[in-house]
Amino acid sequence: MDRIVVTGMGVISAIGLSVAENHAALVTGKTGIIKGGGNFPSRYAGLLPFGEVLIGTEELKTRLGVTESGITRTTLLALHAFKEAIGDAQLTDEQLTAGDTALIGATTVGGMCLTDELYANTHGDTENIEYVKSFDYASVNLYLQKRYHITGVVNTMNTACSSSANAIMYGCRLIKNGLANRVIVGGADSLAKFTVNGFNALRILSDEACAPFDQNRKGLNLGEGAAFLVLEKEADVKGKKMYACLSGYGNANDAYHPSSLSPEGDGPYLAMKNALSNAKLNPADIDFINAHGTGTENNDEVESRAMLSLFGTLPNFASTKGFTGHTLGAASAIEAVYSILNIDKQELYPNLNFGQPIADTGLEPVITYKASAIKHVMSNSFGFGGNCTSLIFSKA
Template identity: 35%
Template sequence: MQTLELRHYTLSTCLGLGRDENWARLAAREGNLKPCDFETVNLPTWIGEVRGVDDVALRAALADFDCRNNRLAQLALQQDGFEEAVRAAIAEFGADRIGCYLGTSTSGILQTELAYRRREPDADGNPGVLPADFRYAETHNTYSVAAFVAAYFGLTGPALTVSSACSSSAKVFGNAARMIEAGFIDAAVVGGVDTLCLTTLYGFNSLQLLSPEPARPYGEGRQGISIGEGAAFALLVRAPAQATRGSVLLCGVGESSDAHHMSSPHPEGLGAQMAMKDALASAGLTPESIGYINLHGTATPSNDAAEGKAVHAVFGSRTPCSSTKGATGHTLGAAGAVEAAICAMAMTHDELPAGINTTKVDAELQVDYLLENRPAQIDYALNNSFGFGGSNCSLVLGVVR
């Protein structure tokens, strides 16, 4: 594929707002999960909540978009000078030549949950009418976040939302790359946003996937997921012939759909293997070129086992890897973009982040799982994002030395 440059990128998670706060926590091997106290949820689990979301105010012209998901989107867009970078790109390329490709899983479903509590009787006294101020299209609808971000910047290029569970905001890098290569656009705002809601927490609880302790990816005796929320964005453009030292590049994208089961991965990770191999092929690289893998690593027994087998099949046991979900929680539809940003920071800081909470790696997972941060200058990193239904995506990122 044509190499693209991440001209600018940002992320906000429970670790903090912006790159500096997130990297400081990762460099110190600190997470920020807490016992679940979100809204009215009563579950014995841990969550990752982004600070300040409830205090965000959307400007009046965008008031119809007001929901937790879009408030987090705006909060994240305002970090690290990202908004200014996008506005500079608009001046350079034109608003109609910049696409908007974002991923989410549940979008603003919390707004619907809250609306159902305020159901009103209709003219005949029958219950069940949603309040008149409830705006489904601008809040709960999956497209809401892409519509909001496009409206926030005044972008008029192609815009879409991908909702393929946990691979959502990794797959948007592929959508944007294909549109840029085809010549339809010159740049793209890509990323993902997902926020805490009752549906997600109670839903994963019903699947018996929530952990009663902070998640321990790849750990012996791991007990499941810690749900988090987060947002990450990148501004993708064609890579210049002579990219600046330190520039982060999107070098390859691999996607697959193994369709093994609605909520369980193929036990041998066959779809995951396909995605990783295709990502390497599209980047023109061999497995030996990859210096770090950010694992999907949800901390459920079956997901980690399947991914571990897939990674071993493609890379053997020689490539350093970790899951940062022990620090951030599983940010679901935002995970691909969040962890792509973490890969970018690892390469530019010359340090590979360890997986926290895990003290002993499951002996059956034959990978080089990092329990301590490792100083290392690497040229390429691989980011894995695998979703329900066997929707898999792997990204290869590089850095200019």
């Protein structure tokens, strides 16, 4: 079976509107987490830090040429990253509309960023009825499907924070099973009152910039963004740049708690172990781990224990959520781009805001930018409900 390679990438996040802008911020250690909230109405705007994309919704519509009514910010972020990815991969109109091109996207917010508009619709506001149609998760991919006349397999993943990792895994499996020759995979989420209020109710939002793997971490910062990758068979991409290959993946669920991982880290351990087995690699082969690293009490300690159980002596690792915040359904795809940049650029990006190791584990992430020889990167994404996925990208 041919290797599955990445031929295109697109990303928009709090640290940049393109892959190049995101890379520049990663290299310089420039965070995108600020006390903002200007692009979504919330009582916490200006009070809590967020990883907000600093471009307004109306400006996004203008830039992207979107004139239809009822298009959500989530969809606009997805469209922005999608366009960069397919352009980078040099996909033609004929390829996009061919039956062997699939689109697998992910989101947790979807159209729920316009909950107030939906509420008005259900109470007799017939002038804005379009928001009923845009409210569900599938509306993001349905818009991309319609705009680009995609006729192949189209699907939407929602497994909380592992959503776009599962979209990437599923897209790879479509190619391996002969159901597609190329797949556009990724995810998008926008900041919204629905998620901000929900996470605040769980008491896991930090009033400071998040500090993954730090002993004094206080919680996570929510962010927004989108990222897409183009996956193709190596035999089909002669003359194209191959950023990396997707060499392995694993999914597991510890089914411990609706919003917490098991103290022993069963789900994360099995996801990482399964990914190594799928890639036919040993723990010692991994040069870097892009950790899930949310900055919450439960996640960071549990992930640390799982990594120690599997690896013993850990390779370099870090979380990039100190740059972007936790972008939920988009997080895995954005961090997949960053993992591929680790390989393509042969460099490591810092775990921001780290000061003191967690007492029970003693692990210290990478805290400064540095060049490093990298062949294999593991990217972890562990979601609510215990849905855990690990991806492995390798040098092409």
